[in-house]
Amino acid sequence: MQISSGGATHVGMVRTNNEDCFRIVQPLNLFVLADGMGGEAHGEVASALAVETVVKHCMKGQEDPGAPLSGQTQPGLAPKSQRLLSAVHLANQMVFESAEEHPEQQGMGATMTAAWIDGQQLTIAHVGDSRLYLLRTGQLQQLTSDHSLVAEQVRRGILTVSEAEQSNLQSVLLRALGTQPEVEVDIEQVALFPGDVLLLCSDGLTRMVTEPEIAGTLQAEPDPQRAAEKLVERANEGGGIDNVSVIVVSIRPQPKGWFSWLRKGAHKSAGGNGSAGGS
Amino acid sequence: MAKLSLMFEERIVKEVPVGGRPVKIGRSPDNDLVVDNLAVSNDHARVYFDSGRLVVEDRGSLNGTFVNDLRVERATLHDGDSIWIGKHHIKVDATGDAPLPYESARKTTAGAINETMVLDTKARREMLQQAAAMGERTQFAAGRIKVPTIIVLAGKTDAKEYVLTNRLTTIGKSAMATIKLRGWFKPQMAAQINQRDDGYYIGSGDRVPVVNGVTIPGPTKLDDGDLVEVCGVRLNFIVRE
DSSP states (O other): OEEEEEEEEEOOSSOSSOOEEEEEEGGGTEEEEEEEESTTTHHHHHHHHHHHHHHHHHHHHHHOTTSOOOSOOOTTOOHHHHHHHHHHHHHHHHHHHHHHHOGGGTTOEEOEEEEEEETTEEEEEEESSOEEEEEETTEEEEOSOOOBHHHHHHHTTSSOHHHHHHOTTTTEESOOBTSSSSOOOEEEEEEOOTTOEEEEEOHHHHTTSOHHHHHHHHHHOOSHHHHHHHHHHHHHHTTOOSOEEEEEEEEEOOOOSHHHHHHHHHHHHHOOOOOOEEO | OOEEEEEETTEEEEEEEOOSSOEEEESSTTSSEEOOOTTSOSSOEEEEEETTEEEEEEOSOSSOEEETTEEESEEEOOTTOEEEETTEEEEEEOTTOOOOOOGGGGGOSSSSOOSOEEOOHHHHHHHHHHHHHHOTTOOSOTTOOOEEEEEEEESOBSOSEEEOOSSEEEEESSTTOSEEBOSTTOOSSOEEEEEETTEEEEEESSSOOEETTEEOSSOEEOOTTOEEEETTEEEEEEEEO
16 A cells, blocks of 8 residues: 655644644654643643654664563554554653653643554554544544543543533543553554545644544545645634644555556655654 | 532522632623523622632622522632522532642633643542533443444354454455455445444445445444344344443
8 A cells, every 4th residue: 555644733823832743754654643731831842752752662663673662561462553552651651751850841741642554554552632533435533532531421421522522621631641650552453445544633623623624625635745734724714722733644555567666666766755743 | 529500490500610710600601600680790709719618709799699698798618508699599519629730720711721631530530420420311320331242143254243342343355354244245345333432333435334224324323232234244233231
């Protein structure tokens, strides 16, 4: 399968600093997004540290699959899934320790949504209320659970989905990186099919743009970079109350025959897109 | 966490929790508890925590604020107290009265908590318990674990029963599918089931599934006992406890 991707981030229309951070590591097909929190500029410190830690740990694992793992391992996971899980545990530890060492950083934390594609298999590691969506056959499906109070109340049948959307407690998280010495990380392995589109986003997008609008934008714009930029624009048009970050990953069938062989050659000489990052 | 219940003739009209931010009570719509009655001033009263005590403060209202029949300008509230404003009264639930550490809540202007924050485990437990006590629709009693399961009634699949453990369950011929279909002309990915916060939704893949005899128009929520047909395979969705 052919994978192409793009990302965009914006401070939004209300806030003065951008606490979101994302990285696209194209050679690894690794996509990492974090939304920081904590007063002053410390949300930025937390999200950048979390993203950096995850990326470095996965790159190290790529070079040396025997490199030590962090945190609890989970039986039955593919090696790359195990590595990604370990990377998020390590990121939690790094942010927590940094906050312990620097009193002014106390209370900082970050959400984390990371996706790693290996062949046909996607692994998602997730903590917090950033989201990963899969657009498949026109349907936008959320593959992560929000670790927020209102989402938990919906899961327990206390609130309906629309009540949760109206709630003024939407920003209250039950889990985040860096606030406790240990964190429970959601890990999910999903089979990908040609035509799938993945979307990783911070809550600045999902609070401002409805799911049908997101699906419509992704379907109308096949180029991942332009789709990411359009989604960010839409969030800002909707009010942009929060920082917004978006990564779009498009999965296409591998072209077959001599034509693809020619195209491959052309790609090689043109070089890749490079990696994008932002904060 | 403390909460206020706005009552009218013994019915609860609205409930609000009291956290680090004052609860504004009055007639104008920007209040947290809106009492739509001409006897109530636009900005009538506030309830908030002051050094760990729950306090009500009259905002110079025309007709006054009463706590248990006594007109007050400012008074400490206790569990079970009633605040009277016009014909309405507000019941005070001061149990577990420590306010949540909403440092950032004070910065907010619009009533919503805009800054993201994390509840520590204890605060989280209390808040969920309060919320559960508030909600009459608590279907999932504590201790009962629901296990959504697909049972194969007819057709060729790699197993007869599947417990849905993932956010996404795929049905198809693909080696990567959760529910693997067997047979020459089966599609790689026939249909998919997405777990959402409020339940399991079946959606189309290369085929459009039929649920209880009806071809689904779009992602459709599955209920306990539903019958699903796709690619000649008949499945039964059940939720075990």
